[in-house]
Amino acid sequence: MxxxxxxxxxxxxxxxxxxxxxxxxxxxxxxxxxxxxxxxxxxxxxxxxxxxxxxxxxxxxxxxxxxxxxxxxxxxxxxxxxxxxxxxxxxxxxxxxxxxxxxxxxxxxxxxxxxxxxxxxxxxxxxxxxxxxxxxxxxxxxxxxxxxxxxxxxxxxxxxxxxxxxxxxxxxxxxxxxxxxxxxxxxxxxxxxxxxxxxxxxxxxxxxxxxxxxxxxxxxxxxxxxxxxxxxxxxxxxxxxxxxxxxxxxxxxxxxxxxxxxxxxxxxxxxxxxxxxxxxxxxxxxxxxxxxxxSGANWWGIGPGAHSHVGGVRWWNVKHPAAYAARLASGASPAQARETLTAEQRYDETVLLGTRIIEGLPVGDLRGSGRKAVAGLIADGLVDGAAAVDAGRVVLTRRGRLLADTVVHRLIAQ
Structure with missing residues (x-):
């Protein structure tokens, strides 16, 4: 396949x-x-x-x-x-x-x-x-x-x-x-x-x-x-x-x-x-x-099909190893295509990725609708209430980890 x-x-x-x-x-x-x-x-x-x-x-x-x-x-x-x-x-x-x-x-x-x-x-x-x-x-x-x-x-x-x-x-x-x-x-x-x-x-x-x-x-x-x-x-x-x-x-x-x-x-x-x-x-x-x-840092991906990200620009290499080798042999970049992330995309990714880690996402980084959603997520047992109140961070509970996609959707919904 x-x-x-x-x-x-x-x-x-x-x-x-x-x-x-x-x-x-x-x-x-x-x-x-x-x-x-x-x-x-x-x-x-x-x-x-x-x-x-x-x-x-x-x-x-x-x-x-x-x-x-x-x-x-x-x-x-x-x-x-x-x-x-x-x-x-x-x-x-x-x-x-x-x-x-x-x-x-x-x-x-x-x-x-x-x-x-x-x-x-x-x-x-x-x-x-x-x-x-x-x-x-x-x-x-x-x-x-x-x-x-x-x-x-x-x-x-x-x-x-x-x-x-x-x-x-x-x-x-x-x-x-x-x-x-x-x-x-x-x-x-x-x-x-x-x-x-x-x-x-x-x-x-x-x-x-x-x-x-x-x-x-x-x-x-x-x-x-x-x-x-x-x-x-x-x-x-x-x-x-x-x-x-x-x-x-x-x-x-x-x-x-x-x-x-x-x-x-x-x-x-x-x-x-x-x-x-x-x-x-x-x-x-x-x-x-x-x-x-x-955390949205910079990386360069080497190899066929590898993805890279530097400063808000993301690109990906051609997939087949032979095509990859041929491009490099000719002195060309193996990159097939790229995209420059919009402010909206970068925000969505910050919320998506930041909520997945134990340190969580600063509540202050959320837009107004996202900040308002935090209280409901705490009430539903998806976000740790103490972390949100004491540290000002959105940290998932175990149940929240199971429903991480739902949490992200509610945080970025307009």
């Missing part, structure tokens, strides 16, 4: 240049770099990310694709060079790096380190920079993790998804569940912070299955746990199975029960929620790269 489509937008300049207004405050803000690695050994049935198996990338004639595992780092470095040129001398040192996918660790560790070295050379890294790579538990070894840690990576995010074999089978996840524990142990041994990602709401997953996965994740003693509700995306294999009646569509009430169970189990184990789908053992263990997204 093809990955989801990119949004429409205005044409992006071939040079990649940004308006001066977008760069005006760059030096005084944080800058993150996201690197998208679009390769997977198999495509999971629920996934609509911009990823490709090596078979999908091969041409009909069977020739070697113009971009693949062996030379992907070169293309990423070429876009980094473009980013350096576009952002200019006003760019600050990079605060966070996140390598996602796909399966980034299908690349050789030395290539992941080479990309990080390219970021360091072109921009510099902040002294306390957070550098994360996602990983499939089957795609790392003690040796590869040691090489990543020695090369400057500080954190690894492991795709655990579930501890229950039949749930993993429905998701078409191919890793050995026992390898999660081995990967966590190996990462911790070389000084990497560890996060594990879970998915709940898979068809056929019982509440006991979900509890088993949560308890297995807690037993690993990671620094951070993410738990995401399964979304059946149109165009995926799972979507087709649901349409044919082969599997049941996830139910909202079931996912709500599982979210509440996650918050109970993780809180009891010493994890505090800091974003609707994320829990950490300490403030230092929170994912600062993702927090930058939620």
């Amino acid at each position: 093809p990955p989801s489509a990119l949004p429409d937008g205005e044409p992006a300049p071939v040079s990649g240049e940004l308006p001066g207004s977008a760069l005006a405050g760059l030096a005084s803000t944080r800058l993150g770099i996201y690197v998208h690695v679009p390769f997977c050994r198999v495509r999971c049935g629920y996934c609509d990310f911009n990823t490709y198996t090596l078979t999908e990338l091969a041409t009909r004639g069977g020739t070697v694709p113009s971009i693949g595992i062996e030379n992907y780092a070169d293309a990423a470095l070429a876009e980094l060079e473009l980013a350096r040129t576009v952002l200019g001398e006003g760019a600050p040192p990079v605060s966070t790096v996140f390598v996602g996918g796909g399966t980034p660790t299908m690349l050789r560790s030395r290539d992941l380190v080479r990309v990080l070295s390219g970021i360091r050379t072109r921009f510099g890294l902040a002294p306390d920079a957070e550098v994360t790579t996602e990983a499939n538990p089957d795609s790392v070894t003690p040796e590869s993790l040691a090489e990543l840690a020695a090369g400057g990576y500080t954190r690894v995010s492991l795709g655990m998804q579930s501890a229950v074999p039949h749930v993993l089978a429905t998701l078409e996840r191919t890793h050995d569940p026992d390898n999660v524990a081995r990967a966590v142990e190996a990462a911790r041994a070389v000084g990497l912070q560890v996060s594990v990602d879970l998915i709940y709401g898979t068809p056929g997953e019982s509440l006991d299955d979900w509890r088993r996965s949560l308890e297995a994740a807690v037993a690993l003693e990671p620094d951070h746990i993410s738990a995401y509700a399964l979304v059946v995306e149109e165009g995926t294999k799972l979507w087709a199975q649901v349409r044919r009646g082969q599997v049941a569509m996830p139910e909202d009430d079931d996912e709500a029960d599982k979210y509440e169970l996650a918050d109970e189990v993780l809180s009891r184990a010493g994890f505090d929620w800091y974003e609707v789908s994320n829990w950490a053992r300490s403030e230092q263990a929170r994912c600062r790269h993702n927090l930058a997204y939620w």
